[in-house]
Amino acid sequence: xxxxxxxxxxxxxxxxxxxxxxxxxxxxxxxxxxxxxxxxxxxxxxxxxxxxxxxxxxxxxxxxxxxxxxxxxxxxxxxxxxxxxxxxxxxxxxxxxxxxxxxxxxxxxxxxxxxxxxxxxxxxxxxxxxxxxxxxxxxxxxxxxxxxxxxxxxxxxxxxxxxxxxxxxxxxxxxxxxxxxxxxxxxxxxxxxxxxxxxxxxxxxxxxxxxxxxxxxxxxxxxxxxxxxxxxxxxxxxxxxxxxxxx
Ligand SMILES: *[C@@H]1O[C@H](CO)[C@@H](O)[C@H](O)[C@H]1NC(C)=O
Numbered sequence: 001x002x003x004x005x006x007x008x009x010x011x012x013x014x015x016x017x018x019x020x021x022x023x024x025x026x027x028x029x030x031x032x033x034x035x036x037x038x039x040x041x042x043x044x045x046x047x048x049x050x051x052x053x054x055x056x057x058x059x060x061x062x063x064x065x066x067x068x069x070x071x072x073x074x075x076x077x078x079x080x081x082x083x084x085x086x087x088x089x090x091x092x093x094x095x096x097x098x099x100x101x102x103x104x105x106x107x108x109x110x111x112x113x114x115x116x117x118x119x120x121x122x123x124x125x126x127x128x129x130x131x132x133x134x135x136x137x138x139x140x141x142x143x144x145x146x147x148x149x150x151x152x153x154x155x156x157x158x159x160x161x162x163x164x165x166x167x168x169x170x171x172x173x174x175x176x177x178x179x180x181x182x183x184x185x186x187x188x189x190x191x192x193x194x195x196x197x198x199x200x201x202x203x204x205x206x207x208x209x210x211x212x213x214x215x216x217x218x219x220x221x222x223x224x225x226x227x228x229x230x231x232x233x234x235x236x237x238x239x240x241x242x243x244x245x246x247x
Contacts, residue, residue, distance in 0.1 A: 047120060047201060047202070048070075048118070048119075048120035048141075048201075048202050048203060048204075049070075049118075051118045051119070053073070053076065054076070055073075055076070055079065055084075055115060055117075055118070055119070056070070056071075056072075056073035056117050056118040057073055057074045057076075057079055057083045057114045057115050057117060058070075058071040058072075058073070058074075058109035058110060058114035058115075058116075058117035059071065059072045059073060059074045059114075060109075060110050060111075060114060070109070070117055070118050070203065071109050071110060071114075071117050071118075073117065073118075074114075079115075083114050083115040084113075084115035084116075085113075085115075086107055086112045086113040088105055088107055088111075088112035088113065088125075089105060089107065089123060089124075089125040089197065091105075092127050092193075092195070093105055093125070093127045094127075095127045095128060095129040095132055095193070096129050098129070098132075099244065099245055100132060100133050100134065100135045101128060101129035101130075101131060101132020101133060101187070102126060102127065102128050102129065102132045102133060102134045102135075102185075103126075103127050104124050104125065104126045104127070104134070105124065105125045106122055106123070106124040106200075106205075107122050107123045107124070108122070108203075109203055116203060117203065118203070119203065120201055120202060120203060121199065121200065121201055121202070121203060122142070122199075122200045122202065122203050122204075122205055123197065123198065123199055123200070124197070124198040124200065125195065125196075125197055125198075126146075126185065126195070126196040126197075126198060127193060127194075127195055128151065128153065128185065128186070128187035128193060128194040128195070128196065129187065129193055130187060130189060130190050130191050130192055130193060131186075131187060131189070131190040132186075132187050132193075132194075133184060133185065133186040133187065134184060134185040134186075135184060135209060135210065135211055136182050136183070136184050136209070136210035136211070137182065137183065137184070137207055137208055137209045137210060138180055138181060138182045138183065138207070138208050138210075139177075139179070139180070139200060139202075139205040139206055139207055139208075140179075140180055140205075140206045140208065141179070141202040141204060141205050141206050142179060142200035142201050142202035142205030142206075143176065143177065143178055143179040143200070143201050144176070144177040144183075144198050144199070144200045144205070145174055145175070145176050145177075145198065145199050146169075146174060146175050146176075146177065146185065146196050146197070146198045147172075147173070147174040147196065147197045147198070147199075148169045148170060148171050148172065148173055148174070148194065148195075148196050149171060149195040149196065149197050150171050150193075150194060150195045151171065151187055151188075151189055151192060151193065151194025151195065152168065152169070152170055152187070152188045152189050152194065153168070153169045153185050153186065153187055153188065153194050153196060154166060154167075154168055154169075154185070154186045154188050155167055155169055155175045155177075155183065155184070155185045155186075156183060156184055157177050157178065157181040157182060157183035157184075158181065158182050158183075159178075159181060160181075168188070179201075182210060211240075211244055212244070214226060214229065214230070215237070215240050215241050215244055215246065216241065216244055216245075216246045220241075220246075223237055
């Protein structure tokens with residue numbers, strides 16, 4: 001059984017910790033079981049930390065005197081409705097001159113949506129040029145649900161067994177990319193742009209593009225590592241680096 005509801009996760013973790021620590025009869029087996037359970041639940045139940053207040057509107061003016069997991073809050077008495085509103089996703093971004101024909105805007109508590117601080121969520125608007133693509137990438141800290149607002153979009157992800165799940169979506173249709181899975185979105189229409197709106201269950205989902213992780217890190221990965229990873233030649237490596245805009 002895979003449990004993903006965060007409240008369920010927390011109470012089960014507590015409950016299981018109680019039974020396993022009460023297991024005096026078989027201390028070693030008990031310790032191993034506890035470890036397995038802790039590992040299982042810490043991987044199955046990771047999500048952004050819970051809030052102890054109604055909200056924590058980001059104080060974007062605070063000096064970065066020390067580092068939080070998130071942003072410090074303003075005095076709740078000074079909260080306004082517009083702290084919870086944003087127009088950041090209302091404007092199309094320019095995807096025409098980009099490397100892959102896509103551009104994206106993500107809400108951020110620091111820049112565009114202070115009321116979302118510590119709420120464990122973010123939204124993204126993805127603009128895909130005609131034939132454009134958000135190339136293979138993953139979000140290490142968030143599951144994503146992508147809703148097509150306009151256009152025809154081919155989406156897909158690979159799971160850890162390398163099984164591929166793909167779907168063609170039209171306007172109004174949505175698709176879930178499970179947390180951390182490598183995925184893509186491609187505009188199948190070569191004459192019109194497509195717009196996708198995504199919801200993500202972290203305020204800091206992170207994004208790692210597969211081509212950049214392999215070919216455009218700073219500093220570059222050793223050639224031998226890239227050559228052996230993909231079973232290609234040094235010339236292939238250079239050709240791909242150049243085609244991705246590196247030198
Ligand atoms: C993405 O769109 C914004 C807004 O139109 C633009 O300022 C930015 O340059 C675009 N990014 C790229 C890589 O072209």
